[in-house]
Amino acid sequence: MTHPLPSDGPAAVAEPLIACEDVSLSFGSVRALSEVSLTLRPGEITALVGDNGAGKSTLVRCISGVHRPDSGRILFDGSPVDFHSPEDARDAGIETVHQNLALVEDLAVWQNLFLNRELVRRFGPVAFLDRRAMQKRAKEMVSALAVNVPAVDSRVRRLSGGQRQAVAICRAAGFSSRLVIMDEPTAALGVQETAKVEDLIHGLRDDGHTVLLISHNFAQVMRLSDQVWVMRAGRCVGGRRTAETTGDEIVSLITGARID
Numbered sequence: 001m002t003h004p005l006p007s008d009g010p011a012a013v014a015e016p017l018i019a020c021e022d023v024s025l026s027f028g029s030v031r032a033l034s035e036v037s038l039t040l041r042p043g044e045i046t047a048l049v050g051d052n053g054a055g056k057s058t059l060v061r062c063i064s065g066v067h068r069p070d071s072g073r074i075l076f077d078g079s080p081v082d083f084h085s086p087e088d089a090r091d092a093g094i095e096t097v098h099q100n101l102a103l104v105e106d107l108a109v110w111q112n113l114f115l116n117r118e119l120v121r122r123f124g125p126v127a128f129l130d131r132r133a134m135q136k137r138a139k140e141m142v143s144a145l146a147v148n149v150p151a152v153d154s155r156v157r158r159l160s161g162g163q164r165q166a167v168a169i170c171r172a173a174g175f176s177s178r179l180v181i182m183d184e185p186t187a188a189l190g191v192q193e194t195a196k197v198e199d200l201i202h203g204l205r206d207d208g209h210t211v212l213l214i215s216h217n218f219a220q221v222m223r224l225s226d227q228v229w230v231m232r233a234g235r236c237v238g239g240r241r242t243a244e245t246t247g248d249e250i251v252s253l254i255t256g257a258r259i260d
């Protein structure tokens, strides 16, 4: 059963972009997920919170095609999906910004944006990388998101932590993705860089992306999200509209001081 959100009004009638229904997954004797049901509304930022080991990353990896649930199902835009790999999820429009960002330090920003999705130009049977087209498109992607990077031909090695995060978000937001999943996007950043990355995340929502955010930072969850789901010991123990809850209530759900 999906936990009802208290003030599910007319907006709740809209089809969720993602619905997890009774998703369970064990690793050997470890039951990482037990019948997890939750929904992500389209065009919103949903936060997923919980203590270490609660199952957040495992759930996100089921949505992004890294793991396949043992039971239960995941619906994307109303239809059940069975991703066999992250590429399957990406092809469907689900992008993940990993904690390690998965950027190549010695490549330029534009090369990182097009990693594994290079544009090619064909002359008869021969294909060439279309550097010019990729650089042009990279500039458009960067300026569309107002990403604060020096130039698209800068090497990633020269960028700050916040700028790297911005490049990774830009890559995830490009290529017509619909859901962008972020795992602790500001964990390694200072206050100013965190604020810039949070602006970017708001920008993604303003552009119509749906965002799923794992964060241990309650203040950030309260600032950024529209909805919060709480996990504890592999279970989803509740969901709240962010505007109608408090950090204290979320903490009590996480710790089990209050069970809804």
Ligand SMILES: Nc1ncnc2c1ncn2[C@@H]1O[C@H](COP(=O)(O)OP(=O)(O)OP(=O)(O)O)[C@@H](O)[C@H]1O
Binding pocket: 027, 030, 031, 032, 050, 051, 052, 053, 054, 055, 056, 057, 058, 059
């Ligand atoms: N590949 C794996 N093999 C075995 N056990 C795993 C694997 N991945 C996760 N687990 C276990 O599943 C449980 C849930 O882990 P998960 O990483 O999903 O939690 P989390 O909420 O993301 O924690 P954190 O906030 O620390 O990242 C833990 O007990 C973890 O040890």
